[in-house]
Amino acid sequence: MTETSFDSAVAALYSSEHQASTAEALALTAQRRTQTIADMRIYLQRVGLLENGKSVLFQNKRLVHITGTKGKGSTACLCETILRQAYGLRTGLFTSPHLVDIRERIRVNGQPVSPEVFGKAYWTLRQMLEAPAGNEPNALPVLPGYFRMLTLMALYIFSHYEPSIDVIILEVGMGGRFDATNSLDLDTTWKSYACGITKLDYDHVRVLGHRLEQIAWEKAGIFLKNKLSPGTPRPPDDVGDEIDEASATKVPKSTSVKNDCKYFALDPKKASVQQVLEECALGEKLCFVAGSYERELPPDAPIGLAGNHQRDNAELAMALCQAVCDDKSVSSTDIHAAIAQAKWLGRCQTIVLEPKLNIRLDGAHTVESVHVGLEWFDQVAVPGAQRHLIFNCSHERNPVELLERFVPLGFHSVSFCKADSERPSAIQKPSAKALLQTWQSSIPKSEDSNGDDSPYSHLPDQPEATWQETLCNIWCALERELLPDSNKAVASGTMTLSASLDQIRQSLKEDEGASGEVLIAGSLYLVGSALSALCWKETDAEGTLIADESS
Numbered sequence: 001m002t003e004t005s006f007d008s009a010v011a012a013l014y015s016s017e018h019q020a021s022t023a024e025a026l027a028l029t030a031q032r033r034t035q036t037i038a039d040m041r042i043y044l045q046r047v048g049l050l051e052n053g054k055s056v057l058f059q060n061k062r063l064v065h066i067t068g069t070k071g072k073g074s075t076a077c078l079c080e081t082i083l084r085q086a087y088g089l090r091t092g093l094f095t096s097p098h099l100v101d102i103r104e105r106i107r108v109n110g111q112p113v114s115p116e117v118f119g120k121a122y123w124t125l126r127q128m129l130e131a132p133a134g135n136e137p138n139a140l141p142v143l144p145g146y147f148r149m150l151t152l153m154a155l156y157i158f159s160h161y162e163p164s165i166d167v168i169i170l171e172v173g174m175g176g177r178f179d180a181t182n183s184l185d186l187d188t189t190w191k192s193y194a195c196g197i198t199k200l201d202y203d204h205v206r207v208l209g210h211r212l213e214q215i216a217w218e219k220a221g222i223f224l225k226n227k228l229s230p231g232t233p234r235p236p237d238d239v240g241d242e243i244d245e246a247s248a249t250k251v252p253k254s255t256s257v258k259n260d261c262k263y264f265a266l267d268p269k270k271a272s273v274q275q276v277l278e279e280c281a282l283g284e285k286l287c288f289v290a291g292s293y294e295r296e297l298p299p300d301a302p303i304g305l306a307g308n309h310q311r312d313n314a315e316l317a318m319a320l321c322q323a324v325c326d327d328k329s330v331s332s333t334d335i336h337a338a339i340a341q342a343k344w345l346g347r348c349q350t351i352v353l354e355p356k357l358n359i360r361l362d363g364a365h366t367v368e369s370v371h372v373g374l375e376w377f378d379q380v381a382v383p384g385a386q387r388h389l390i391f392n393c394s395h396e397r398n399p400v401e402l403l404e405r406f407v408p409l410g411f412h413s414v415s416f417c418k419a420d421s422e423r424p425s426a427i428q429k430p431s432a433k434a435l436l437q438t439w440q441s442s443i444p445k446s447e448d449s450n451g452d453d454s455p456y457s458h459l460p461d462q463p464e465a466t467w468q469e470t471l472c473n474i475w476c477a478l479e480r481e482l483l484p485d486s487n488k489a490v491a492s493g494t495m496t497l498s499a500s501l502d503q504i505r506q507s508l509k510e511d512e513g514a515s516g517e518v519l520i521a522g523s524l525y526l527v528g529s530a531l532s533a534l535c536w537k538e539t540d541a542e543g544t545l546i547a548d549e550s551s
């Protein structure tokens, strides 16, 4: 088979040309983070998306910009479906990460762009980026990093190849203030815009800060007015003053009256966080939605995305769409119908694999969202069914914190499978022993614990073990700690996905007539591998990606 321009573009995107695959490259990327907007504007200029610092290409388009810790992708997808189906607009959607195919990240009117468009955009941009430039800062790499490059490609496709797009929906990669998606509209007069912040939680804390107030400040950098005055307000520091939380319900200026509002956030339910968001709005109206505020979506209205948390995301999406289309009048019935049809794969998704074998997929990988995913699993799993877990997580996460949530759910077996594809990472794997010792030291000692003896001293410090075996060790140790008297799950450390499923089928066969509930969780990459192995199909005619869902 000959290599297409799409194949070579993907290979280049995953190579060290765009990936920080050494510790030095990673450190350099981290150093440049707060220069992202300035850097991106140089790249935008080089590829003709800005001319003399100005862009006219987006003047007739609407923009929805979404950040948050959890729910960005779901909210972006809900917005896209509402704007396309209820408002009748032509949409351009940029999201991350992808599950199976990189083209999922750039969608036009709901469909991933074709391999040809993706390949052409990559190589066209690359040629412009590599052309001799004028007197630009030496330290700026000629080729942007992976996410910056994909952002450029999305903007280029939306403006050059799909000029009839009416509305662009951009999901922030990480944070917001210094995110590549935040670089465009300094000089652009959009036809209309709205910015939304979804659920705030602790993720990427090493970069964004350890306090929710710091994380909120990073996210609220997408508020347009804040972008125009980037120096204000100052970021909260590591040990900021705590606000009296008793005043949490008395939010000072923010409102649930959405007329003329352009900035929205899910109610963070913490006064000090609300205050940071408020300050970043710099006097513009900011509306909190869901939480204790009046709801517009009736409690019985169906939502195409599973899980109770999607009700909050749908409220936020409705508010954003109304704000960005305040010149249009659309009935609530049409909006509710669109919400019912929204699809976002790999998050609280069910595949009925066989009549008595349900696969439940959830790519959640933070403590809070794992909790939400487990709540959903517990709710939908057939009562009395044998429960099996297939798990993996990136070694940038703390697997102990994640796995301890799964242990009490009573799994019959646990396998730790590798995903087919993972982005290269320069971060070193910690050992099971080190992770468990940190966990142990953070929980109160029981009365009868006999001093400082670590129960994990038998584990090797620098295991030659694979990451899967490390996870397996952690699971077994957690089971001993958390469920000392119960039956243990069979935990296997080096299974492939299909071998795990075979083992599960065998176990169901032995337990005659038993139903099986398989939860695949912990990593979007693993969920992507499962989707592609179980139900992903690709139509050949237009290169349209579809997942053949059984339910």
Ligand SMILES: Nc1ncnc2c1ncn2[C@@H]1O[C@H](COP(=O)(O)OP(=O)(O)OP(=O)(O)O)[C@@H](O)[C@H]1O
Pocket (backbone or CB within 6 Å): 068, 069, 070, 071, 072, 073, 074, 075, 096, 097, 198, 199, 309, 310, 312, 313, 346, 347, 348, 362, 363, 364, 365, 368, 369, 370, 372, 373, 524
């Ligand atoms: N409003 C919410 N509150 C709490 N958890 C949520 C919420 N929305 C989504 N989640 C959880 O986060 C997971 C990821 O959802 P989604 O893809 O929409 O978020 P995201 O912000 O794009 O995160 P990621 O980049 O990790 O995919 C879901 O599987 C769910 O468990």
